[in-house]
Amino acid sequence: MGPTGDAIHPHLPPAEVEVDAALVRRLLATQHPDLADRELAFVGEGWDNAIFRVGSDLVVRIPRRAAAAELVLHEARALAPLAPRLPPPIPTPVRTGTPGEGYPWAWNVVPWFEGEEAALASPPDADAERFVDFLIALHTEAPADAPDNAVRGVPLVEHAEGVERGFAQLRKETGIVTPAIEAGWADALAAPVATTAVWLHGDLHGRNALLRNGHFAAIIDWRDVTSGDAACDLAALWMLFEDPDIRAEALDRYGADPALRRRALGSAIRFATVLLAHGREGDPRLASIGTNTFRRVETDLARAR
Template sequence: MRMPTAEVDVTAELVQKLIMGQHPDLADEPLTLIANGWDNVIFRLGADLTVRLPRRAAAAQLVINEQRWLPELADGLPVPVPTPVRIGRPAEDYPWHWTIGRWLPGRPLIDIPVADRSAVAGPLAEFLAALHRPAPDDAPYNPVRGVPLVDRTALAAEHFESGHVTDGERLRPLWLEALAAPARSGPPLWVHGDPHPANVLADHGLAAVIDFGDITGGDPATDLATGWLSFDRSGRQIFRDRYTRLTGVDDATWVRARGWAIAIGMALVVNSDDHPQLLAVGRHGLASVLDDGSASLPGQA
């Protein structure tokens, strides 16, 4: 699957016009394209700011969710997150809300060899433990993150049959094991939704966690899938041990988390033909699940 076509061509000229119209005091700052992703286009604005704008309608509400909730969550988190410093609004040439935020220094974890990521494993576990607190009733709903794993059954079946997932027959029993794990009880917790290694910044440890567009309330097992997507075996053990010690989470949560690693890993493998780094994340996640196997419960790896 190729990256979706942009519904609005977000050019530097358009962004400059939006800034001039809504935040004219920043209009003289240089503008540099940083990323043009599936959902958003990101520019660096001067030395200290970024501009993040949806490129298609599917991402428009996600930006609003970040603008609404990140200011409330940021103070309770141990590292910076992309809290908005200015809000951009729809205009004649652009239909959606957009955000000006702080430039967060650090190197994306996806650019660091897997074997060199273990220094981030413990701090990322601490970050997620701090984030995973009860979510309010009006937390954003997300149909593909934080939900019961069984909700992914139909899509997972498509991915297993896609021809893109190697070792599918070895993965299938582990997927079924995850589906059979006890469901989470208790109130929904805040869930980042997508803390894969492209959304984690490192600088001699954890520097920041970005891209909260998928934020929702639900099962934190979704986020814990990053243990398989991001780390090698030793890093996964550090990640699991630290998070378990901080939260007292049960074994069933880790079994569901491994199921989420399969679901997300397959989705990345099937849908990332034009993004080699995300394709590599998906392949690594699935290989990590197989590397751990059924004996990967906390304390047994």
């Protein structure tokens, strides 16, 4: 899999513009003619973007909805200064595209990374240190003009209503929302809020981390890049790593204080709720991530008692 980061769902929101290979070919011919004669192959489409592989080493990510158009610009602005200091490769745009040929929005060309989703094959425990070092390198204080995001990295209280709705639905359909999960969520809501806004990936789960030969090869899908509470990204520890001791050691290595640990666990609960809800609508891989995250959170809550 390459750096699409656009999970393929059977129940996608409708495209607001028609995007096909012929359009992509015309855009390349008029704006990046040196790429226009390369082999072009449709890879798939997700909630926001259609994906076309260009030759062996590049991908065109082109929005299919207006909501994604600004996110493409966010990626281009934010990733260039971040990429040099991050340990695993990230899909920094190598070319940018503008509206044309009847297409209304910006688009970009990014590298293709070989690998498989960490959602399909969990990373080894030995990679936890590398993953934490990536987070440490990323989580520097963000500038005031970092891209805004109304959902990622915000105080957990802003998610309280949505999580409670998710809990209510999951209670009807599953037994996964246990009293321990409810107590862990309540504790996270009560934790002191973050006082520093750091750079965030914003959507770090197993579909956005690539493994090659069993080890982290790239972190993809930066459309939600923003600034905010580091707990948002630290939630990935419960989405990626099975061993509770490895998660604890990772939090120690990161230097997480008690309040951040409480918020990170709460963020994991929030992600699990969202991923399981979406997954149950037709994406088994997202559902699996959500289910496993709930189970790992419950394990850590039991160990803490």
